[in-house]
Amino acid sequence: MGALLGMISQENVLPNISQQLHPLIEQGHCSATLISDQASAQILSCPTLTLHLHLHGQSAHRVLIRFDWDQPHHCSIASSRDSITVCCRGLIENSEALQDKLSILGYISEPANTAQLAADLIHWHYRSQHDLLKAVHLAASEIIGVYAISVMSAEHTGEIICTSRHIPLFIAKGVRCxxxxxxxxxxxxxxxxxxxxxxxxxxxxxxNEFTLLNPLGEPCIRASENFQQTQIKLHGFHHYMQKEISEQAGIFADILDDTGCDANLAQLLNNDAACILCDIEGITLLASGSSYHAALTARYWFESLAGLPCTVELASEYRYRDAVQHHNTLIIAVSQSGETADTIAALKYAQSLAHEHTLAISNASPSSLMQLARFQLFLAAGPEIGITSTKTFSTQLLTLYRLALCFAKLRDHLSAAAEAAAIDDLRRLPRAATELSAITGQLQEWAQKIFSSKQLFFVGRHLYYPLAQEAALKMQEVAYIHAFGFPAGELVHGPLTLVNKDLPVIACLPWNRLTEKLLANLQEIRARDGELFILSDAGLSSSEHYHVICMANNLHDLNPILYGIALQTLAYNTAILQKNDVDTPRFLSKSVTKN
Incomplete structure (x- = not known):
């Protein structure tokens, strides 16, 4: 997860920058990449904690900085023709089309990262406009994606330009800067x-002033906001859970821009991993809680995409089993904090059984779990303050999907056409996540109908069965409702006896080869007067006791991530109506290494 900060002043701006570092360090942004308008200024990358030492005794009137939660993102700053300098975060969805255009215009940039593409495109528009503000506006109107961009020009020494799509930017006007x-x-x-x-x-x-253009390029004025001390960390949201659900699109964009969308195991892990893991014969995933549900979802990807046998184990149970597994199995331990005691113990148990190939996936790079495993995969979701897992669950899904793609290519199970389609889906994921805001009102209406219920059923099939389990867990955690997740095909084996007019049933119904079977399962619920709430892209219409929210269906294997975010939003709104403390649910706690 990245963060941007820029500042301009008639005086030396660097002492002011040093004063603003503490909140970012407190958030866990441990590395910084900086460019200033000093003569012959070079890009500076260093730990955030020592940035003030590097700036001591230096002087500059403008500065742009990209902060990161782990290692610095070296492609976040780029220049075009020694004239336009861009510092950014996020992902350009139409990068290939823009690169083709710029190549024809004489701009050659390899690789085509977000910062370089933006810098070249702005430079092209500036050549005809001779107005940096208009050039940035025109360039941004061509860029599709989720991003925030800041710009300095060698010719306009008294200006910084910034713009964004789906990543909120804030401006503060001080006395001298x-x-x-x-x-x-x-x-x-x-x-x-x-x-x-x-x-x-x-x-x-x-x-000493700033000017705004709206999306149409017209001058505009935005009202100022006065954040209270208790609100400023929430960015204007009411709860951390709400904030963390909303920022997932930006996190996806940062992750995919940082590590790329290609199915390349050496790029995702390292060259040693690609060589050592090329001939594994199976995968075992160890996890607990929400991480376990992410692992259950990933099992379908590892088997269908990579052709790898895959088992998923609850960490708390696996460590006490006499497990029998092939010696050439990759053990993947998944934990948000990297400090989950059962998951650490389960990984140690696997190692005691002579499993040499181990991989830890966590949102905390220096955690105990990451130190224990041979290979590590960092989620980079940023600090998750709310107790219940939201953005870390979604980034676990994204990371595990990409890992499955990498193994599919490594094992020659991925055709060039299938890889191109998967890369296209990944590029479109961040913006698709932002479009879920369109159904927020409908999810609030659903919450109004279900919040007083004593129990809930969530149902799904295939990839969406683990999502049903995760949605039920979210309702338990924050809304304190007896919620249960079932595979829809198993309703006839007992759960149907509980269905009546007072039982809401929430279903995930994507249009796929199992749609007709799931519709038949839901008809059994309707026949018993159950109240149905359906997330679907199948073109269904709402009717009495049959409520439908239309979901997008253009991301194929990544669609479960979008359904998961919608179900997180439903749980949040239900808990708010219950007047529960959604950020610190009763009796629950979790390890957070950075906050």
């Missing part, structure tokens, strides 16, 4: 009031 960031707490020392840019706005910052 103006700054922008996507993290408002980084601006709290500059001014108590901030301007939040609207979707598609472009801003020009000078040392």
């Amino acid at each position: 103006i700054a922008f960031s996507d993290q408002p707490q980084a601006l709290q020392g500059i001014a108590p009031e901030m301007i939040r840019l609207g979707l598609g706005d472009t801003a020009k910052l000078s040392s």
